[in-house]
Amino acid sequence: MNNPIVVIDSLKKNYGTVEALKNITFTIETGEIFGLLGPNGSGKTTTIRCLCTLGKPDSGKIEVKGVSALDKPKTVRNRLGYVAQEVALDKMLTGRELLELQADLYHLPKKAAKTRIEQLLSLLDLEEYSDRKTGTYSGGIRKRLDLAAGLLHQPDVLVLDEPTVGLDIESRFIVWDFLKQLKAAGTTVLITSHYLEEIDALADHVAIIDKGEVIAYGTPSQLKDRLGGDRVTLRIEEFSPINQAEKAKSVLETLPFVEEIIINPSQGNSLNLIVSTGSNSLSKIEQTLEQANLPIFSLAQSRPSLDDVYLAATGQTLMDAELAAAGSRDLKKEKKQQMS
Numbered sequence: 001m002n003n004p005i006v007v008i009d010s011l012k013k014n015y016g017t018v019e020a021l022k023n024i025t026f027t028i029e030t031g032e033i034f035g036l037l038g039p040n041g042s043g044k045t046t047t048i049r050c051l052c053t054l055g056k057p058d059s060g061k062i063e064v065k066g067v068s069a070l071d072k073p074k075t076v077r078n079r080l081g082y083v084a085q086e087v088a089l090d091k092m093l094t095g096r097e098l099l100e101l102q103a104d105l106y107h108l109p110k111k112a113a114k115t116r117i118e119q120l121l122s123l124l125d126l127e128e129y130s131d132r133k134t135g136t137y138s139g140g141i142r143k144r145l146d147l148a149a150g151l152l153h154q155p156d157v158l159v160l161d162e163p164t165v166g167l168d169i170e171s172r173f174i175v176w177d178f179l180k181q182l183k184a185a186g187t188t189v190l191i192t193s194h195y196l197e198e199i200d201a202l203a204d205h206v207a208i209i210d211k212g213e214v215i216a217y218g219t220p221s222q223l224k225d226r227l228g229g230d231r232v233t234l235r236i237e238e239f240s241p242i243n244q245a246e247k248a249k250s251v252l253e254t255l256p257f258v259e260e261i262i263i264n265p266s267q268g269n270s271l272n273l274i275v276s277t278g279s280n281s282l283s284k285i286e287q288t289l290e291q292a293n294l295p296i297f298s299l300a301q302s303r304p305s306l307d308d309v310y311l312a313a314t315g316q317t318l319m320d321a322e323l324a325a326a327g328s329r330d331l332k333k334e335k336k337q338q339m340s
């Protein structure tokens with residue numbers, strides 16, 4: 001690290017008997033987009049609420065530009081812009097009125113606030129909506145207004161909690177583009193997400209957290225390269241009986257290029273294989289299964305993804321971790337709906 005703007009060291013926090021943060025340590029470089037990735041309930045919101053001085057850790061260190069967030073919360077708060085997951089907007093106010101109110105809360109001088117508001121409305125392409133009541137806004141427009149509000153006082157670090165959750169694809173891309181522009185203009189951005197592709201597309205560095213601990217840290221490429229090998233996903237049937245999956249596993253394990261096989265019960269007992277890079281693995285897998293009289297429903301090879309990083313670190317995919325955390329909520333369906 002050359003020039004860290006945020007230093008978080010050994011953060012711990014309990015809510016009663018729940019250990020929300022067991023040990024969170026990471027640093028954010030000035031001017032980068034930093035991604036905090038983890039399933040629901042892993043501690044992302046608690047971490048950034050502590051950073052933004054909205055919650056106190058039980059122990060640990062938080063510094064922004066060398067200033068302790070615990071000793072000087074006001075100074076730190078001025079350097080941060082926080083955009084929460086759900087912002088309760090006053091539906092009767094127009095977007096412009098809401099920004100004016102927010103500017104007052106930040107004690108911005110009237111003239112400077114007016115210029116800044118116009119600048120942000122233009123930057124976020126919000127001019128045509130600025131005099132409409134926020135109650136009429138779509139999710140994407142509302143999120144752009146939240147971003148404008150978080151940037152009014154020109155913070156050094158913009159902190160965004162799940163900025164694209166629930167947005168359609170087009171609105172997500174607008175937010176992504178805007179964050180890239182912000183970075184180009186020198187603002188540091190901390191973004192939490194449970195969308196792997198979002199972190200992969202945006203983040204310079206990523207910390208993956210799970211159950212209140214950082215389990216992996218690096219650039220997305222470093223994390224993926226560190227894993228090595230290619231990934232093969234195989235389904236014998238759409239939903240294979242476990243004995244069939246076990247049989248496939250035992251015949252495929254004999255192939256010299258196969259490094260590891262995991263059966264994934266939550267994906268219809270699909271087989272996740274790690275194979276040596278460059279091996280002509282798919283045709284050899286097909287041959288081997290044919291000789292063992294096993295059918296193939298689907299077979300695909302890919303480079304490691306951040307999901308593979310998560311799987312390697314925790315033994316389950318991010319989606320499975322979310323399903324476990326959410327109990328009966330149908331997250332797969334929700335995610336599909338959000339992506340469509």
Ligand SMILES: Nc1ncnc2c1ncn2[C@@H]1O[C@H](COP(=O)(O)OP(=O)(O)OP(=O)(O)O)[C@@H](O)[C@H]1O
Pocket residue numbers: 015016018019020038039040041042043044045046047
């Ligand atoms: N106010 C609270 N009281 C009790 N437990 C809490 C409170 N806030 C969070 N928790 C618990 O602390 C853990 C971490 O929650 P946190 O909200 O930080 O996770 P998260 O990764 O941000 O998840 P999400 O994306 O769902 O917000 C979870 O087990 C959660 O249930």
